[in-house]
Amino acid sequence: MIFSSDNWAGATDAVMAALARHTSGFAPAYGVDPLSRSIEAKFNEVFEREVAVFLVSTGTAANSLALANYAKPGGVVFCHKEAHIVVDECGAPEFTTGGNKLFGLPGDAGKFTPQALETALKGYPEGVVHHGQPSAVSITQATEVGTLYTPDEIAAISTVAKSRDLPLHMDGARFANALVSLDISPAEMTWKQGVDVLSFGATKNGCWCAEAVVFFNPQDGAGFEFLRKRSAQLFSKSRFISAQFEGYFENDSWLESARHANAMALRLAEGLSAAPGVDLPVTPQANEVFPVIPRAKAAVLQDAGAKFYEWPTDDLPADRMMIRLVTSFATTPAMVDDFVSRF
Amino acid sequence: MIFSSDNWAGATDAVMAALARHTSGFAPAYGVDPLSRSIEAKFNEVFEREVAVFLVSTGTAANSLALANYAKPGGVVFCHKEAHIVVDECGAPEFTTGGNKLFGLPGDAGKFTPQALETALKGYPEGVVHHGQPSAVSITQATEVGTLYTPDEIAAISTVAKSRDLPLHMDGARFANALVSLDISPAEMTWKQGVDVLSFGATKNGCWCAEAVVFFNPQDGAGFEFLRKRSAQLFSKSRFISAQFEGYFENDSWLESARHANAMALRLAEGLSAAPGVDLPVTPQANEVFPVIPRAKAAVLQDAGAKFYEWPTDDLPADRMMIRLVTSFATTPAMVDDFVSRF
Amino acid sequence: MIFSSDNWAGATDAVMAALARHTSGFAPAYGVDPLSRSIEAKFNEVFEREVAVFLVSTGTAANSLALANYAKPGGVVFCHKEAHIVVDECGAPEFTTGGNKLFGLPGDAGKFTPQALETALKGYPEGVVHHGQPSAVSITQATEVGTLYTPDEIAAISTVAKSRDLPLHMDGARFANALVSLDISPAEMTWKQGVDVLSFGATKNGCWCAEAVVFFNPQDGAGFEFLRKRSAQLFSKSRFISAQFEGYFENDSWLESARHANAMALRLAEGLSAAPGVDLPVTPQANEVFPVIPRAKAAVLQDAGAKFYEWPTDDLPADRMMIRLVTSFATTPAMVDDFVSRF
Amino acid sequence: MIFSSDNWAGATDAVMAALARHTSGFAPAYGVDPLSRSIEAKFNEVFEREVAVFLVSTGTAANSLALANYAKPGGVVFCHKEAHIVVDECGAPEFTTGGNKLFGLPGDAGKFTPQALETALKGYPEGVVHHGQPSAVSITQATEVGTLYTPDEIAAISTVAKSRDLPLHMDGARFANALVSLDISPAEMTWKQGVDVLSFGATKNGCWCAEAVVFFNPQDGAGFEFLRKRSAQLFSKSRFISAQFEGYFENDSWLESARHANAMALRLAEGLSAAPGVDLPVTPQANEVFPVIPRAKAAVLQDAGAKFYEWPTDDLPADRMMIRLVTSFATTPAMVDDFVSRF
Known part of the structure; x- marks a missing residue:
């Protein structure tokens, strides 16, 4: 993840x-x-x-x-x-x-x-x-x-x-x-x-x-x-x-890599938009997804080995945070699904 | 070469x-x-x-x-x-x-x-x-x-x-x-x-x-x-x-590579010091050899596919030039011998 | 002026x-x-x-x-x-x-x-x-x-x-x-x-x-x-x-110069605060005054030889502008009074 | 001086x-x-x-x-x-x-x-x-x-x-x-x-x-x-x-100043060329003179209030030094003559 x-x-x-x-x-x-x-x-x-x-x-x-x-x-x-x-x-x-x-x-x-x-x-x-x-x-x-x-x-x-x-x-x-x-x-x-x-x-x-x-x-x-x-x-x-x-x-391996990465981002976005407690204020158009999630959930995910960074942003309640998720040619559907399933 | x-x-x-x-x-x-x-x-x-x-x-x-x-x-x-x-x-x-x-x-x-x-x-x-x-x-x-x-x-x-x-x-x-x-x-x-x-x-x-x-x-x-x-x-x-x-x-592959390169330089220097019309004003200590050769010979060598650069230097007769020969891990004895044999 | x-x-x-x-x-x-x-x-x-x-x-x-x-x-x-x-x-x-x-x-x-x-x-x-x-x-x-x-x-x-x-x-x-x-x-x-x-x-x-x-x-x-x-x-x-x-x-001529310049700014500010159509949003504390005046008045003043710069600012009606007035040791009371009198 | x-x-x-x-x-x-x-x-x-x-x-x-x-x-x-x-x-x-x-x-x-x-x-x-x-x-x-x-x-x-x-x-x-x-x-x-x-x-x-x-x-x-x-x-x-x-x-005061400075340099050079123990290896063409003088003499001159710098140069005996003398619009003939007279 x-x-x-x-x-x-x-x-x-x-x-x-x-x-x-x-x-x-x-x-x-x-x-x-x-x-x-x-x-x-x-x-x-x-x-x-x-x-x-x-x-x-x-x-x-x-x-x-x-x-x-x-x-x-x-x-x-x-x-x-x-x-x-x-x-x-x-x-x-x-x-x-x-x-x-x-x-x-x-x-x-x-x-x-x-x-x-x-x-x-x-x-x-x-x-x-x-x-x-x-x-x-x-x-x-x-x-x-x-x-x-x-x-x-x-x-x-x-x-x-x-x-x-x-x-x-x-x-x-x-x-x-x-x-x-x-x-x-x-x-x-x-x-x-x-x-x-x-x-x-x-x-x-x-x-x-x-x-x-x-x-x-x-x-x-x-x-x-x-x-x-x-x-x-x-x-x-x-x-x-x-x-x-x-x-x-x-x-055209470069286009293929990019398409895969984007598809993984879309899969993430779709999964997360259906997840409880998640907002997606920016619609992903490439290979990055910026969900707002409960801060407590972030800790749980990281304990489970998920790697991602907080994306500093204003005006969120203290118990919520925006995170940045980036996908690449190496991201697998299993990795995405595993992540989404933990919400 | x-x-x-x-x-x-x-x-x-x-x-x-x-x-x-x-x-x-x-x-x-x-x-x-x-x-x-x-x-x-x-x-x-x-x-x-x-x-x-x-x-x-x-x-x-x-x-x-x-x-x-x-x-x-x-x-x-x-x-x-x-x-x-x-x-x-x-x-x-x-x-x-x-x-x-x-x-x-x-x-x-x-x-x-x-x-x-x-x-x-x-x-x-x-x-x-x-x-x-x-x-x-x-x-x-x-x-x-x-x-x-x-x-x-x-x-x-x-x-x-x-x-x-x-x-x-x-x-x-x-x-x-x-x-x-x-x-x-x-x-x-x-x-x-x-x-x-x-x-x-x-x-x-x-x-x-x-x-x-x-x-x-x-x-x-x-x-x-x-x-x-x-x-x-x-x-x-x-x-x-x-x-x-x-x-x-x-x-220790790095030391092996360097030893090989240096050995090839030595082989070059030994071959060239015995070659007619060649001077070696600087004694090579690493992987570079700087012979002074007839300018005409340089052209012949280059026509034969040898690659090297002239090393600008003062006080040489117009028909002679100093060249720089650099060896590496990839230099072969055959390459050296071929080069030396053309003098 | x-x-x-x-x-x-x-x-x-x-x-x-x-x-x-x-x-x-x-x-x-x-x-x-x-x-x-x-x-x-x-x-x-x-x-x-x-x-x-x-x-x-x-x-x-x-x-x-x-x-x-x-x-x-x-x-x-x-x-x-x-x-x-x-x-x-x-x-x-x-x-x-x-x-x-x-x-x-x-x-x-x-x-x-x-x-x-x-x-x-x-x-x-x-x-x-x-x-x-x-x-x-x-x-x-x-x-x-x-x-x-x-x-x-x-x-x-x-x-x-x-x-x-x-x-x-x-x-x-x-x-x-x-x-x-x-x-x-x-x-x-x-x-x-x-x-x-x-x-x-x-x-x-x-x-x-x-x-x-x-x-x-x-x-x-x-x-x-x-x-x-x-x-x-x-x-x-x-x-x-x-x-x-x-x-x-x-x-202490430096302090005297500064006191004079500040006094001239104060004189300007006092004069302008009483002038029709003038606002003074920033209280002058040194030797600069920033009145908001009618744009038409600025043109009149400049025609009369007054020198000053517009100070770009947001949110003013089109017919008004903020100007910057700076005084110095060389500013005279007469110059100030002349300026103020034209409002 | x-x-x-x-x-x-x-x-x-x-x-x-x-x-x-x-x-x-x-x-x-x-x-x-x-x-x-x-x-x-x-x-x-x-x-x-x-x-x-x-x-x-x-x-x-x-x-x-x-x-x-x-x-x-x-x-x-x-x-x-x-x-x-x-x-x-x-x-x-x-x-x-x-x-x-x-x-x-x-x-x-x-x-x-x-x-x-x-x-x-x-x-x-x-x-x-x-x-x-x-x-x-x-x-x-x-x-x-x-x-x-x-x-x-x-x-x-x-x-x-x-x-x-x-x-x-x-x-x-x-x-x-x-x-x-x-x-x-x-x-x-x-x-x-x-x-x-x-x-x-x-x-x-x-x-x-x-x-x-x-x-x-x-x-x-x-x-x-x-x-x-x-x-x-x-x-x-x-x-x-x-x-x-x-x-x-x-x-044309600038030309006059320069002419004066140059004239003072010439006066210096002429005086020094006739002085014992002084060489003038470079012929002065503007407002600088570079005599070679006995090192001991330099100390004597400095003690007398003369101001000048040594000009580092190679190949002089240890007891001699090159000095730089620069003249300007403010240099007086008296100053020059005083200096020269001390040789």
Whole structure:
């Protein structure tokens, strides 16, 4: 009953098999091996256009470097106030951008609106040096609370960003979960709605450590290789990341993993919504479920070996708590059913 | 005939087997899994004392973060002028330390002397704010040109460093190669000679991407976990690095790999020293050989598929060049003999 | 009718006279001249204890460097959400601290409560590397909206800060205005309530460019001279800042300037409170007045040559606006009466 | 007998008179006052073209910010190994550029040659991410040892810089001294030879604290105002710097000050060259003289109240030392003659 996070799982068989396949033999170091080149081509195919893609090893690296690519002196990045880049990356974006500020926008269910962005941008009129200058807008898909921006919502945010010549960044740590849930193409969820740069996450969905920074306007990434190297994210044996992507994309195993994880979340949600004493204030759209349960029940579950985290939230009675349940490719129906049966 | 670098090899079987072993199942994320704890204990055993150890994924990360741990405003790090941190890390140490300067010391065969360090430090008297302030001393073992500091030489450098209260850092990207060549213990090559912090490299010697920052005075690393996270080097599925170390240390496979690489370098050196038209100005002590060969011969070798890099050097006739040949666990005697036979 | 800001004034006669007095002759450069030493001694006297004091030239420099002195990797500074360091310094604190985050606390009338701080700190439990780590607490005295923390309020905030071993910083850009309004001693407004470091502002109150970073625990500033030099704030002809302070402190001219400015603000407030169509939602306590006036009236005043800025605020009818009026040593009663008479 | 540095002098009467003139009255803050605008226009006139000029307060600020304007990830600035930016700014350029490296070129008499630059640049081939990327070239005029680049030498260095699309920066801390010595126009010493950005120093030549960053291609400075503010170098009462420049340029007082200082250096050199036991290895071209004198004589001079610094140099007998003598607008013939007479 492991629901702590999707990163408590290991790697999928497809990913490990690919890695094993490339273990022996020699290959040029530092990202110019044939396998890495083929993975770059694969990204073009996945996104139905020529992209500039740079492999890195953690989501924090992908996000920080993507934002650093557009950093300005006194720069300000606009994102949701609960975004991972604000709350969970120990200031890596601020450090990597040379001190750009993250402006946390309010918004229900982990999402901010184009209106909220527009209002915040008004506080940063052109050329007022005291306030600094907007440098980027960032959305998270799926969000920290497992919700999704629709393509139209993304496009509307992009329109506001573009009105100030700002790039739109998408933190796609759970990109695949969002994609299969919306049932649209990678292109439709990104550049067709005006996303400029994507942190394409693969780790949570079955890789060991494989993330990619994808620039939809390849020239945007012209100097990125220096940024990546300077942040110690250019790997000598780079094929070990490329191999993970090979396995990830092979036979659409990434979509299959995400579909499974989402299905497990749905199974959880359905089970819990019928359980006594449980509320589900946020409808799960990807692989996370946020039930409100009796605090006493949480202790019982943990004693039984269930793993999950409390999700701090306001305005609950002292005897109730919101918890976060995350599913992954490795979650089994039995695990879900066992958990639900204990309510 | 691949001699370009030891990082053109993949991973050893021991490393891949360990990784495969830990592929499935769940484990706590972010470095608190049981396997990571056991690897930390293993480091204590290897170094015969309690150390504080932090796993990271690239040598550049290990070096940059180790130096950042001791960074000061206006700080100056003293190292050899050809050190990897100066020449090959795209300014990552400068960036990660908030702009500390690397002072490149002269010295033959990739090594600097205690006297050279002492002279340089005189340029930075205590409390002269203009010049900045010394923050660390860094040596590379084995050096960039495959030579070694003896234990006594390390101790003498440490003595000078300590006279100014400076930590001594060792860049051990090729730690194992140096160790088996000197035939001493890890403790004897490090803290027993006054090394304070080590970049323990495992990637070049058979891992995919496994490096460790080792503090011999554990309290030195008290705030390091924040530095590591801020530089995006805390891995969610941290066991994938730990597993590499498990395989690396298992049955002393790391020492075996290094002994093999060194033996191949020796075989190369012996073969080349008997070859016509070849000089060996630097005696190889680890897994690198730097012969001076006819430029025309280099072209012939490359046409035959040999891979190696020219090593820029002064004062050679136009028709001769120095090349760098690096061996690894994956280098075969046949590969060496084939190469030598072409002279 | 210049009420735009107290920094639209020039320098007081006392300050210019002192500067003129030290124009000729030679003096050691870089802060070790006798005049600078005597100013440092004067600060001890003003604060009734031995302090470590470092002269700089702008308030942004003082604030940024004070916070940088306590910066940590992934550090978080807690302050009011409308604090100058958050809103008006173009990311200088973030840059100078190597990317520390400013956490903006809510609170009425430009002040935050100990409770608000305590709640925010709970989001940063010890040792949770993802969120980063608290590095400092900062209050502004007088605040951005001309209000004051009482000594008890400062002490209460300090108690919360100390419960997490955090230094308490005071941005004293308008220190003198606050001081004379509270009618207490500098010691009582600072270290006696647990303030650890102060940005002592003198520019707004009659200097050209003279600010000081004051450490009440002198050892806290042990490495500060390197921070200051690295930020280009060590002046070669340092006596020109010291001379300003000489004039500033002479015959308590600084207190006199502040009393005058505050009196002018009071005169404005009294006049406006009797004026038709004017509201004064915030009671002025220092040298700033924030009336809400008819938007049409603002235009009329500006046409007549009055200078002031709109102060953006929510929830006002479209035909009304809040404006900020700032007084200084150079504000005359005639100027105030002229302004008031136009309502 | 004060020859320690030109920054031991105070301000010229012209500068103080102008400052006094602008003491009272109100003016818009933060650089948009009419006086500041007129000073900007004056710079256009001085340089015979439209320039973008930004006033700052220290030479270290001017240099650091000028280089930061062109910084790149992994950037490398090429300059003389004894340049002020390398030796005397406590890492401010490295910090302000986000960790760019300063590459110290060798060269006699404080100057490097185009050939030395060309050779160094070869170590940084295009697109080799490991080494980083060249970001700027910097020369000092007059140099640290009081010598000058001829216009042709500047042009030749610029040609090499431009071959790699690098901006040429001139550290003009002693710009006026160089200018009057070469007897050419400001334009001829800068942009007509391919200088792109200048740190125009006025402090050493008679201001309190007045420096300017001058971009000869105004568009180069498009984002500079944010850089300046972020480094706390935008002054609220900006007119106090502008006023210094007003006095500085008035009646060509700046040229007169520099001519006087240079004449005093010449008088020193002439006197010393005739003195027993004195060598003058470097011919003074501006306001600095570097005699080699008996060590015993130095002590005698210091006992008599003479102020100067030893200039560390190699290869002198133990009983002899090189000293640096700096003259300024405030140096008197009597002071010079007194000094010389003691040999």
